[in-house]
Amino acid sequence: MIEAVGLTKRYGAKTAVHNLTFQVRPGAVTGFLGPNGSGKSTTMRMILGLDNPTAGRVTISGHPFHKLPNAPRQVGALLDAKAVHGGRSARHHLLSLAQLSGIPARRVDEVLGVVGLQDVAKRRTKGFSLGMGQRLGIAAALLGDPQVLLFDEPVNGLDPEGILWVRNLMKRLAAEGRTVFVSSHLMSEMALTADHLIVIGRGQLMADMSVKDFISANSADFARVRTPDGEPQAREKLTGALVEAGANVLPEPDGALRVTGLPLPRISDVAHGADVRLWELSPHQASLEEAYMRMTQGAVDYRSTTDQRSGFLPPPAPGAWQPPAPVQLGWAETAYPVLPGERPNPYATAPGGATAYGAPAAAAPGPAPAGTAPQGAPAAPAQAPAAAAPAPEAPTAPAPDLTKRDSEDAR
Template sequence: MIELRGLTKRFGGQLAVDGVTCTITPGRVTGFLGPNGAGKTTTMRMILGLDAPTAGGVTVNGRRYADLPVPMREVGALLDARAVHGGRTAYHHLLCLAQSNRIDRRRIDEVLGLVGLEAVARRRAGRFSLGMSQRLGIAAALLGDPAVLLFDEPVNGLDPDGILWIRNLMRDLAAEGRTVLVSSHLMSEMALTADHLVVIGRGRLIADTGLEAFMRGGADRSVLVRTAQAATFGDRLRAAGAEVRRDRADALTVSGLDSAEIGRLAALDGVPLVELTPRGQSLEEAFMALTRESVEFGVER
């Protein structure tokens, strides 16, 4: 478990993290979302003791990271896939970490196999592609078989097979009862991976909720209606109080009425429907709506 209590960080006059309080619990994948510059990486660095809070605090399993006697056995993290000595082989990079945390060297072969790097274990890490470096970083995070795992943009550089692999890995780790915190800018991937979301903007917590609740919250839910009588049926729906947008000659997007009400009106008017599909907003749409005022580097649309 990771607990943040009033966590605050200033860099000179810049407030990077502003009083964040939340709990990352075991048994689920928690997606950590926010626009660029929101404070996600700074928060993760404070969890790991790499940056000191200006105020507030953070604990892992009830203790500060710096107080953990053998940290890699309790917390595994991937923050920067390229933070590896380029002259070391993958095996020797992991060996150095294992020896510093009293981890049996047999575990090295286990994690190399788990991430699919056993064939390149003796290759120098400086010659790895970004995707291979990500896999090595994940191997390092798993080395101590920790109960708490943090991943910052873990799918960067991975091919589709690798993305599917890391998605399933994170879900499997959570299913084992571990605490899994993962940040990503890929909303489509988070929609498939996360169970719970923590969202920050300009350093402040703006959401701490389940994935489904987040996507429902404030949603302008709509219904896709397809009919050859789209023009006249659209007028009928507007008269009934709906908002109607005509997308194609035979397609309407309707909000303000649910599918049952639309179907009832169609039956009353004898309008044959080809399609009647309720549609909610996507995670990307919900995220963009919630964080619109928190974007630091935006463009006019």
């Protein structure tokens, strides 16, 4: 078992990890999630004794890593698949690790077979692809047959077959009673692999719970309702009837309605009473990705901006294809609005008292009155004159493509 208590790491004036306390228990795959720069890599390095904590402690099976007897036989890790001497073959790389730890040479051939590299065992690693390097790193982690395993982005560069193999490997290792700690940005893969989640943001703990509880705590179920595409008046009529019945209605980008506050049978009864045909009435349960995005939106350091060079593009030729105008959503610049019934998230608060979802912290989104723009959406532009004046010359100094919020990278 891995146990961290008050774990803190500072680099000068920068705090990369602050007061982290959690446990990674055996018999389950524990996912380690967080935005870039949140301190995940720093935390894993402290677990493995590669960085010393400024405060607090972290132990493996009750001991700091450097006090574990023959640590490679108890702990296996993949942090950087490129940390390999390019002039060595895959077998010689693993053999050198085995000799340093007193592991029999026959184990090298065993793990090469486990990860599927037996046919390229004599090739130099500098010619390996990213996926092959990942397999070699996993082989090195498994070399000592350890009870505790840490993996940082283990499926990076793998093809679909390799991703499935890693997923099944993690589950099998956990089923054997081992402690498996996996850091990843692939929410879809974590949803299929992890049993428990530890989520951090800007170095602080945000969640420590099962995947099911995490999704339930950071999302609200809703119903998708769609009326015939060629009958916009029916959509407006249904919206009014649902609001009158006590529902909260938000428009979806594809023209459907997102309805909360009423069960599906009641929505059907309201539509029937309003004499409106339905093309779709389906329940929606949030995915791990949606729940993760809701929780961590206020802890993201890097956000993209509008391309300042877009004004330099030549005008399209007459009759050329033009991209469709963006659909105005019922919330401002976000795909994850706060929904009724959703548990408040104290970490997702932006400066100035506004939530990370673009609405005041105390205000719940509601349907916009008919004929008015949704709250937070830009007002409709005025009618353009027949002959538009030439556009002013665009500025010559380009703005950066990325903006960094409040802090430096927390490694």
